[in-house]
Amino acid sequence: MKVLVIWRLLTVGGVNAGWRNRAIHFKKQGITTEFLYCKDLGGMHMMKDIAPVYLTTDKQMIHEILTKNDYDAIIVVDTSDAYNWLVKANYKGPIIIEARTPEIMKLKRNLAGYHQIQPQKFIVPSQHQKRVLSILVNEPTPIEVIYNGLDTSFFRPLKPEEIHAQKEPIASSDKKVVAYIGRLDVRKNWRLLLKIAELVKKEREDIEFWVIGGDKSVERQQFEDAWKKKNLTDIVKWYPRVPYQEMPHIYAKIKQSGGCTIATTKAESFGNTFIEAMACGVPVVAPCVSSIPEIVIDGKTGYLFREEHVRGAAEQIYRIVDYQEQYEKLSKSARERVEQMFSISHCANRYIEILQEVTRKGEGR
Template sequence: MKILVIWRLLTVGGVNAGWRNRAIYFKKQGITTDFLYTKDLGGMHMMEDVAQVFLTKDKDKIHQIIQENQYDAIIVVDTSQAYTWLKETNYKGPIIIEARTPEITKLKQNLQGKEKVNPEKFIVPSDYQKRVLSILLDQSKPIEVIHNSTDTLFFRPLDLEEVNRSNEPKVPEGKKIVAYIGRLDHRKNWRLFLKIAEMVSKERRDIEFWVIGGDRSVDKDLFEEEWKKKQLTDVVKWFPVIPYHQMPTIYAKIKHSGGCTIATTRAESFGNTFIESMACGVPVIAPDISSIPEIVVNGETGYLYRENYIRGAAEHIYRIVDQPHKYEKLSNSARERVEKWFSLSQCANKYIETLKDVTKGEGE
């Protein structure tokens, strides 16, 4: 079987992390996955070594890609232009729409024109996202929940001797690391993160915050300005570019410091960094909103705080770093939850069954 995934943004975020994992697994099952993007936001290094990647805005080239490759199925991820391309090329194969955007107004925009292609099925990564999408669809179209997954052989707890501690970022002696991982934009709510770090810095001297990523983010300059204005550069260390393959080492440094990851997002349809962190045995602190309670179990794999509640988030940080006797239990439970619900084999196999269903077994 040969499939094409169309998404406009080639990022280092969760959508591409999830699809990278799937493409590797699919290949072992005899399924070739090609990717078509229109804009590179720093994610090429994630994808180019695992699949054929097309990066173009040229409509004629896009038409050629669709027409010449004879795909058994095409998956469109939050890209409304794709419906026009598929209509113009008269593509006759099955089309799946992945609806990933958690904000309903943006999701509605991303679905504009979907009637041009008559999709076979909609796929979402969480029950929360299924509820959001259901508001915009008539009930005749099936919506299937297939969780994002991660490779638990790659994202795993590393022993201290497996970690190169001389490489940046370095863990200062006696510091616990609390890490914000991902984009710097309105939805990820980095301003709330800086407020949490500011509060903690006034109360503690044994906690250092890391920001991992953000080099190509829309709010990069705004973040840098606010970070300096709040005089947090000694407390919050920023590492704008960390290659994807180095992330298990980052998580290991956080874990061995006795720290955690933290999210301040306003909404998530899933959240790959949560399962990557948990797979590496690192507890997660996140707001109790949208899909997050489906992933992070409060008190078992991390802690959930009330949305925008700075004091609540800070108290959860202290709860983790001040109770080392409970840390290992949180860590082990986090790893076990990922292995049970979000393993690559389990989630990717479900996707393969869906592909076989919509293609009626063609391409096997």
């Protein structure tokens, strides 16, 4: 089987991390995955060694990709232009739409024009996202929930001798690391992170924050200006560009320090960094919004706080870094939850079943 995934943005975020993992697993099962992106926002290093990647906005080139590669199925991820491309290419094979955008108005824009291609299925990464999509899609096309999967042999607790200890970032021996991982934009809500860091700075001297990512983010400059203006450069260390392949070592350093990850997001359809951290035995602190309570179990794999609540977020961080015995329980439970719920074999095999189902139906038409 040969499938094409179309998404407009080649980012280092969760959508591409999820597809990277799927493509590796699919290949082992005899399925070739190719990718078509319109814009590279720093994610090419994640995908280029995994599968063929087309990066273009040229309509003639896109038409040739769609007509000459004989795809058994095409998966469109939040890209409304793709529906016109498929119609013009007269593509007759099965089409799956992945609806990943958590904001309902943006999702509505991303779905504009999808009726003309008659998708066989919608796929979403959480029960929360299924509820969001159900508001916009009132028709018999089934909506299937498939969580993002993770290679738990790659994302795992590392032994001390395995950790890239001499590579940046290097943890201070007397600090607990609290890491924010991801883009710097309105939805990921870095402004709340800086408010939390301001409060922690007033109260503690044994915690430092790492910001991992943001090199190509739309609000990179705004973040940098605020970070410096608030005099937080001593407690908040920023590493704009960390290769995806290095992330298990980042999580290992966080765990070694007795720290955690922190999310301040306003909405998530899934959240790959949560399962990455948990797979590496790192507890997660995150707001109790959208899909997050499906992933992070409060009190078992981390702690949740009320949205936009600075004091609540700080207190949950303290609960993790101050209680070492409880830390080990959280760490163990986090790893076990990922193995049970989010392993790539479990999640990707369900995707393969759906691909086989829709291609069989396509053959029967």
